[in-house]
Structure formats: C-alpha cells, structure tokens
Amino acid sequence: MTGPLSPASTRNAESVWPPEVWRAPKKTVLDPRDRGGPAQPLLSVTGLVKHFKVGGSPFGEGTVVRAVDGVDFDLIKGETLGIVGESGCGKSTTARLLMQLMPPDAGRLVFDGEELGGALSLTEYRRQVQMVFQDSYASLNPRLTIEDSIAFGPQVHGLPARQAIARAHDLLDRVGLEPARFAGRFPHELSGGQRQRINIARALAMNPRLVILDEAVSALDKSVEAQVLNLLMDLKQEFNLTYIFISHDLNVVRFMVDRVLVMYLGKVAELGGRDAVFNQPAHPYTAALLASMPSMDPDHRVERPPLTGDPPNPINPPPGCRFHPRCAVAEAVCSVKEPEMAATGTDRAGARHAAACLMRAAGSGHSRAPAVAVPA
C-alpha cells in the first residue's frame, strides 16, 4: 500500500487537469480509505452516555456521577471540531469514550458510515483514530527511547521493527525534531514542548484519519504552545487529518477550530460554526463563557463576574435545564422542561448552529422563545 497522505502525492494530485475537479473535495477525495464521500460524517456520535458509580459497596448502591449524559454530534471530514467547557463538564470523558479507552454505558459511534462493533472492528477503528494526551510526560514510557515509543504502534500492527524505526525517524523529522539528536533519547531528557511533539508523532505513526487532542497544548507555556499549534495546523494539511480539539482555553479554540461544541454538565449546550458561536452565542452559558475571556482592551475590562458559583454537582444535576440555577435569563419553565437541541440558523459556511436552550425552542413556554421554529 502506498502512503496516501504524503505531501508528494498531494502535489501530484493537484497537478492533474482540470484543477477545479480536485480543488473542491481536496481534503477527502485523496484518501483511499474514504468510503462515504465528503458528505458522510467522519464520525457520527449518537446518545453517548457514561455514568460513574461512586461510593458503592457490596451492600448498597452508591451514587452515580453523570459524567457524559447523552452527547450527539457529527464530525465533518477535514474539520477541526473544538470541544469547550468548564472543568468537570465531561470533555475528557467524552474523549476517552470516543477513543474507547472506557466502555460507554450507551451510545453509537459510526465511523465513516461503518458502525463500531458492527462493520468496523475496534482494532480497525483504533488504526484510524488516535489521541494526544495533556500530560506530555505521563504519556511517554520513561523506559523506552523516543524512537521505540513512536515505533510501538506500527509494530503492533505488523510493521517490521526496522521499518517502524525508519517511520519513527521520518515522523520525528516532520514534527521538527532532528532524528539524529532525539531518536535515542529518553523522555526525561526533553522539554515539555519536545515531548508533546513526540506524542503527536506517536499518534501520527498509526497513520490515523482522526486525531483527538485532549488539552494537548494546555500544559505548555505560551510561546511553545503557539509553535505546537502551528505544527498541528501544518500536519493537518500534510496528513489530511480531522481533529477533535478539546480545550478550556477559548482563545486557542478560536484560533484552531472550524466548529465549536460547548459542553455543560455532560450535555451539549451549543454546537455551531466558530464565528457564529463566538459572535452570536445562542446559549446563555456560551455567552457567559465568552464573557469570562479576559479582554486585551482595558476599556472593555469585565467588572462583574459573568458566571457565579461552581457548576452544579453532576451526581445530582438540577431538573429541567441544567444551567438554570446560574442563568441570568432563566424563567420558571427552565426548571421544569429539559431543553432539546434547537436550530438557530446556519452560518455562511453552511454549518448548522443549534443550542439546547428553551429560548431557542419554538413554543417552549419561555417568553423569549421564537414563535416559529428556525428550520435546521
């Protein structure tokens, strides 16, 4: 099998006449593993649920933490989807569920038209989906050299050791680390930024189509963070990747992503194109989250805290809308009726914009709700 994602093959493809044929579906058509075409979501998540039991004993039922409580979204091929939210909202649990590092209690994952567990085996799925973890030190085995860490995955999938090492050197070069200097080193000899580059190379060694970046740059200092973000953008083009970018840093998310998914207490609060969400947030929680971003302009300094209090306990989430105890525009109906995702429009790029707020749902009983539903 030849490498489909190398820059060389990209250049060859673009030189084919007429160029227009190639330009429009550029990101997806080049991948021979593509099955459903550009319209088919790369990953379709339906009803993802994970509850953790805590404090249980053999003699009694413990309480249940609703870490992820019914998450649905479609991931478009070639996009970067940002997942944002406060600590404890279920971002990382979602990532681990998508990666199948823990079994979900419910939910379906459909990868490029094939259901995981059905037409698609877990082994095959894991070849195509990889993850970069937050803690660059803990995610590298301290007893393995850099090249062995990167080469481990391909070797598991049957690549001979010599070729796997060659591939590791190739990838080290692509993430900006000179193989001759770094391949034989151990993780503790490198800086945080260098280690995170290695973790990225390790994920890419499997030649994935989807990379989940779980707070991948959060632990780095700002200058290194910028370098790694630029590297991620370059690699996305070069390897034709789709990203799920999980972060609590809204500035970084705005820089990186095409669409944003806002999570609150294990549920999706809002999903839409980046500009739509950042400029016209449809959910009061998103608005509050955006207002909490420190302004660079002293004249626009936020004087009042946009959000008060901690998020409610996910062991016992409030009835109705989970955000209503902290919401500035909550009404009586909000503590009774649980909001569904309601469309609020489409942005210029055609991305659907929707929010789980009764203000957006026609006929919900909220005084600000529209009379007629916005067509999805």
Add this chain to the structure above:
Amino acid sequence: MVSLSPALPAVPTVVARSPGYWSGVFTRLSRDKLAMAALAILVLIVLMAILAPYLAPADPAKATMLRRLKPIGTPGYPLGGDELGRDMLSRLIYGSRLSLIMGVTPVPVAFVIGTILGVTAGYAGGFLNTVIMRTADVFFAFPSVLLAVALSGALGAGLLNAMVALTIVFIPPVTRIAEAVTTQVRSLDYVEAARTSGAGAAKIIRIHVLPNVLGPVFVYATSLISVSMILAAGLSFLGLGVRPPEAEWGLMLNTLRTAIYTQPMVAALPGIMIFITSISFNTLSDGLRSAMDVKA
C-alpha cells in the same frame, strides 16, 4: 495496514543514544561507597561459601570431647572450639553455605511468584484483583516470624520445607508492592496510549508495565533478603530447619546457647556472622534504592 509514505527520507545512520536506565543505576551505585563496601563483604562471604573446602583449616564435623569450648586464640583453634570440640572457624566457613542457601533462595522465588501475582492483580483489576489481594491479606494477619514457624512446623522440619515456608511468607508482601505499583502505572497515559494502538494485554504488560514495575519491586525484594537470613537462622535455631550435625549459623547459635556464660565470645560468633551478612544485604539494598530513585 500502516503504510509508509513514498517520500521516506534516508534513515540517519548515526543516532545519538543516551545511556539506558540500568547503566545509570549501576554508575550511581558504584559511586556509593557504603553500598560498595557492603557488596565487597557479600562477595567475600559468597566466595567463602563456594571455597569452603579449601579455606577451612579442619573438618567441621570432627568432634573431640577433650577440647570442648576452647576460647578464641587457642593453638589449632583460631576461633575456639564449640560444645563438641569442633573447630569454630571451619564450622563458620561451612555454615555460610547452608545459611546463604536457606536465607537467600526464598527471596528470588517469592520475587518471581509475587510479581506475577501482583502484576496480574493490578493490571486485571476487578474480581481477579479482589481474589488475589484478599488472599494475600490473610497472610498479613499473622506476624511473619509466627507464620514461618507455623508453616515449617506444619510442613515438617528440614531444609527444603523451611525454604518453602519462607517463600510463602515473602510472597504476600511482594505481591502487595507489585500490585500497588502496577495499579499506579496502569492508569498512566502511556499505557492508555499503548491501548489506543491496539496492542494486547500481554504486549502492553511486557513492554510498558513490567519495566516500570520491576524496579521498585526489585528494591523491596533485596531488602527482604536480610529479613529472610534472620528468619532462616531463627527456624534452624528452633530446630525447624537444618538438623545437627550440619553446620548452619542459626543452628550453631542454638547449640552454643548453653555455653553463653562459659565462652560468650565463641557463642556469639555465629550471631555476628548473621549480623554482618544481614546488614550488608540491607546496606546494598538501601544503596540500590537511592541509585534507582531518579526521574525516569
């Protein structure tokens, strides 16, 4: 299939390599003067055991009732004579053989079995973990000396049974350490990352878990050798290990205990040997611990 890109650059032939973890440990250990002194003493004791027939000036079993309990320095008896007039120096030299075999052997055996059990329990978790660890907890209910005495009493006196009893005594603590370290390592991101690559449990344990678990368990096991030496001597002292007329330090302490008032120096000699060996193992273990206690 994981594919290689066609634009693969030539593999660089010269790669700067860092020294591995274990070579670093040995470098640091070799700079530890106290640990090196302990190691030198242990090497001497082991050589003494191996070369006993060439070193011993007399037959350790030859009794002469006329020359009982000679003091240290008696001509022909450099370290005196025991209660049956046997040459103490020869008996101490020969005694190192059985004492070392009995004291040291249970530890590596318990290390292997305990590590297998502990890593299995730690990695598998759930029901298997409960079964293995609760069984180990049963053994913790008894003090180790009492357990060793009870087990070798039940198995019957004898060298092999005493060693089996000591092995059983040391398996639960090794299991517990191995399980604790494995549980900790298993939740680290690099093991999760290995799982995302689709590797099986056996491969993950071999490459990612074991190399990071063996170090701490190994250090703990070396510290058990000194305990094991003392317990082994104790079993022989109580008549549950080696039987007379074999030379073994614990047994010699027992048979000489009646002479503690007439020849206290001679009677104390086997105890001194046990003490020196035991503290040397302990010092070496401490040195190993600090040599291994670095990042990575």
